[in-house]
Amino acid sequence: NGHTLPQTCRSLIKVIRLVRDCVNCLQIINDDIIVVGCKDGSVKFFDFEFRVIGWVDKLADEVISISFPLSAEQKLSNQIETFVLPSMLLCTKNSSIFWVNSKKSLQTQQDVSDGEGRIVKFDTEAIQQCLLSTLIITPACFDIHPKEPKIYIGTYDGKIEIWDYLLDKKCLSTVNVINNKQILVKNCFNHTKHE
Incomplete structure (x- = not known):
């Protein structure tokens, strides 16, 4: 054509x-x-x-x-000879x-x-x-606090739980992220500012 x-x-x-x-x-x-x-x-x-x-x-x-x-100053090697497990x-x-x-x-x-x-x-x-090992929920995702012994766990139904892993206990009641955004931001990081 x-x-x-x-x-x-x-x-x-x-x-x-x-x-x-x-x-x-x-x-x-x-x-x-x-x-x-x-x-x-x-x-x-x-x-x-x-x-x-x-x-x-x-x-x-x-x-x-x-x-x-990982802290900002840590650099892992991607070479087999010098790789260290993080x-x-x-x-x-x-x-x-x-x-x-x-x-x-x-x-x-x-x-x-x-x-x-x-x-x-x-x-x-x-x-x-x-x-x-005491989690009742099945986590969808999780992350560690950069400075405190806390783990933030996201669930499949839109909630976040915060656990202190040194004490093996929940340190914040479950928060529904969708309905309580301000509560989550206020309580998760104990009023400290993080980028």
Whole structure:
């Protein structure tokens, strides 16, 4: 019909299977490390070329959310040779929250070869500690307070619960985020200002 198709940019898209089972959560830390929490109870760390640089397995249950209490000055290496497992909180499907300790991980590190080089694997049984196992709700997401021992848990029905993980108790009654925005902002951070 005399019309020409417009020129388009074409590039090859490669699909890579990173894990054997479902990826439940994915995030990027340090602007150069991809972290995935998996249905099989593992957490894996990849560089941007999808090479495994470290992993943790043998967790208690399916990982549904991960939080890293990294300060601004901490910089993790995305190189296999210098990778150090960061401290992190993991939320599992059975409503437990685990602390994975970076300092203990240095003592339990194992070098595992995948045929292409060294991969860092950590023995989770030695480094994980259950912080909260008394949750009645199933968390949809969660995060850690940057300075206080508090965990903020979001639920599937739009509510937030705040837990003190040192005392293993709820420190704020459940708040419906949709109906009580001002109450949430006022109580969550104890009147301190956070960016």
